[in-house]
Amino acid sequence: MASTAHAATPKVDNPYVGAGVYVNPEWSANAAAEPGGSAVSNQPTYVWLDRIAAISGSSSSMGLRAHLNSAVSQATAAGKPYVFQVVIYDLPGRDCAALASNGELGPTEIGRYKTEFIDPIAAILADPAYANLRIVTTIELDSLPNLITNAGGTATATPACDVMKANGNYVAGVGYALNKLGAISNVYNYIDAGHHGWLGWDSNFGPTASLLYQAANASGSTAANVHGFVVNTANYSTLKEPYFTINDTVGGQSIRGTSKWVDWNRYVDELSYAQAFRAKAVEAGFQSNVGMLIDTSRNGWGGANRPTGPGPQTSGDAYVDGGRLDRRFQTGNWCNQSGAGLGERPTAAPEPGIDAYVWVKPPGESDGASKEIANDQGKGFDRMCDPTYTGNPRNNNNMSGALPDSPLAGTWFSAQFRELLKNAYPPVGGGTGDTVAPSVPAGLAASGVTASGATVSWAASTDNVGVTGYQVFRNGVQVGTSATTSYVDSGLTAATAYSYTVKARDAAGNVSAASAALGVTTSAGTGDTVAPSVPAGLAASGVTASGATVSWAASTDNVGVTGYQVFRNGVQVGTSATTSYADSGLTAATAYSYTVKARDAAGNVSAASAALSVTTLAGGGGGNAGCTATYKVSSDWGAGFNADVTVTNTGTVATKSWKVTWTWGGNQQITNLWNGSVTQSGAAVSVANAGYNGAVAAGGSTGFGFGANYSGGNSAPTLSCTATS
CATH class of the missing domain: 2.60.40.10 (Immunoglobulins)
Incomplete structure (x- = not known):
């Protein structure tokens, strides 16, 4: 393709100012094909070169030269400078701590990286046909930060990262890429610098800047080949947390030490982290005019659950968790996060020191598969992409928060795109969205x-x-x-x-x-306003395929108990003047949840008992696997909370299905639940497995999570678990 008529664009301080930005037609077509997607399908996203074959493309995907030719055409039509954005991502032993993004090159294949990957890319970018484009590169995501946190004896070190730290090929590879690409006058190199939830601690922040400076001066390169840094790449960290700052205190104590979400981090969002990292990079030796890019493709966190003010000042956790926009379980969660939304649209020079908000990760392209999928791209199965995974030390052993049924990394994931669109903030359509409050009730x-x-x-x-x-x-x-x-x-x-x-x-x-x-x-009552004690010690006997007898210890009352109300799955099915009840007409091989309330002559009724789970016999053979369920509150902000439940198969055969039941001791009300199907009637809750996590191997575990509202107390319930095999 012939070069455009105007002279080659001289290098500028900020390549985004005064320029258009290339819209990837392949991503645009995928976005436009989704309901409502045309509202954002004209947004610029990066082209990803994550394997050698991506350079030339295929019959079903554009190669680098085809994208560049398309960018030249867009620039010609617009009549102004144009930015072309590309991710360079194929280091040997790539991303040593995340199997979903492992690459095709082994840890020692630095030679192939240079001759088969970087050299061909540099040759294409140097073509005079593209001299008028401002070519912005993002150099090798995640790998260098992994050497800081996941290698060399750290608590989260992996053998693969230890190998890459020892052989030096991450540093050598990044230096080689910077040197080759930096020699092209219209290329602007930005190195990946992680995100605040990864590198914002004192022990990581300065060492990262120093390591990046070391890489920038490796393999014949110099720091002059680095135009800036990019943060939050393919991640979900909020751009700005409006309702709390790192300097806030609750009860005279800093939230850095009292909030598990902050956990002594120096930063609470990506803008503050990016601006601080820029200063630290200059201090480490980089040029004083380096700029920052922030990936805002998936950090909007809008929708109905977006907080509208700070949390209560009852504790550091309540204050932060009640007001934070980022609704992940933990900042270490990175794969296809449930509840996320599109963030700020790509914008040039939005804040001091920030060259642009960009969409490095094309929204709708998967972070990784939720289960093992055979492929020839070197992409493994990472449990952080499995919605049933209960975590590891890198995310403080929290649930993964990942969406189910996700494809391989980089593959179009329609369900994720639709969720990102639904939860976009600012909402799609421009402006700040709906700012009109409802009428007063x-x-x-x-x-x-x-x-x-x-x-x-x-x-x-x-x-x-x-x-x-x-x-x-x-x-x-x-x-x-x-x-x-x-x-x-x-x-x-x-x-x-x-x-x-x-x-x-x-x-x-x-x-x-x-x-x-x-x-x-309230009315005065009859004089007696004291309810009986809560029935306890529920037990089952005489269980058949169609019935069971439930018994309990007698309640006490200041005047006298007159009877009991018996509930099955939250619905009253009978009363009893004694401490037992025979239920009938049940379905074989089915789990039921029973609770009991006591009543006195004045009409006062006790709270419901703890739930008893009873599974009827199969009637036609077969068996039931055993299971247990454990409960953990991951965050509580005074008026609401998030919790995780881990289901473990304690039997000797795999389960086909499972169900967890409990009865709240207060007024807790579940508002959303993932990785299961929930039924709540009053205080009684029943959660059955989702279609994809009912089968659990003997000794194995799965789980679900939920968010809930409450007032008053929030004591942990007693869980019952039943399973079929």
Whole structure:
């Protein structure tokens, strides 16, 4: 292809200023084919060269020269300078701590890296036909940072990273790439510098800048070949955390030490990290005009769960977890994260020291497969891409947070793109999205008032887009939420006046002003307002294919217990004047959850007992595998929390399915759950396996996670687990 008519563009301080940026037609077509995707399909994304074959392309994918020719055509049509963005990513022993992104070259194949990968790329980029393009390269993701955190005796070191640190081929390879590509006058090299949740600690931050300077001066290169650095590449770390800073304190103590999310990090978001890393790089010896790029392709974290203010100042965890935009379990989670959204659109010079916000990782292209998939690209199966994985030391043993059914890294992942689009922030369509709050709820009224409870209802609010729910306040403190126009409150004191207000919320997180207050006074009752003690010691006997007998220890009461209410799967199925109940009409080989409440003559009813799980006999042979379930709260911000449940097969054969049940001791309400199917009726919860994680090998584990709202206490429930084989 002939060169454009105007003279070759001289090198500039910021290649993005005053320039258009190449739109990859292959990514654009994939995005446009998705529902709503045309709203972002014109955004510029990087071209990825992650294997030797990608240079020439194939019958189904464009090669480097084809992309460059297309970029020249776009520049000619626009009549202005154009940026072409490309990822250089095929080091020997590539990304030694993440199997999903392992490459085709072995740890010692530095010769092939030079002659078969870098040299052909440099030859194409140096073609005079492309001299008018401003070619921005991102050099070798993740590998150099791995030498800081995952090699040389660190707690998270891997044998593969130890090999690469010892043989020096990461440093030599990056230096060679910088030297060859930096010799081309219109190439701007940016080295990958990780992200704040990886390298933001004092023990990592300075050493990373020093290691990158060492690589920039290796293999004949000099630091002058480095135009800048790129952070958050293919990651999900929030650009800006608006509701807390690293300098905040709770109860006189720094959140650096009291928040498990921050965990002594110096940075809480990518903008602060990028600007600080730029200064540290200059201090390490890089030129004073180096710039920073931030990958904002998937760090928007919008949608209905986006916080609208800081968390409560009851603890460091509550304050940070309640207000942080980044909703991952842990900053070490990197693969196909559930709940993420598109971030800021690519923008030139958005902040001091920042050359551009860019989309290095094309949204919708997978980070890695959720299960083993045979391939000829050297890409392995990394458990961090498995939604059932319960973690490792690099993510503090948290659930992976990955989406299910993901394909190989770099392959189009439609479900992920649709989720990114749904949770985009700013929302797709431009501007700051919906900023109009719903109308104020009106017409509050009370019904069903007793000595211990009341139902509050109201007229529906309206919104320019749509109301998604309501927040209910008692005496100025939020006590619950509702997706309908009513709320049942309980646990009140007899003959006591309460004040209720309600606020409406929409999908963008806008919240209305509070309604006019409604005064409600509970009835005086009959004198006895003390409920019986909670039934305990539930046990099953006489279990058949169609029935079972449930028994329990007697409750006590200040006056006297008159009977018991028996619930199966959260629905009352009978009463008993004794401490046992015979249930019938059940289905064979099926798990059921039983709870019991005690009642006295005044009508006071106890809280529900802990749940008892009973599985009926198969009736026609077969057997049941055993299982246990363990519960861990990963974050709690006072009005809500996230929790993980690990299911372990304790039997001797693989399971076909499993179910975990429990009964809350408070008013916890699950709002979203992943890797399972949930049913909640009142305090009773039942979670069955998803289609992809019911089969668990003997001795193996899987799990699920969820988010929930609550007020008051949040004690851990007692879990029961049943399984079939």
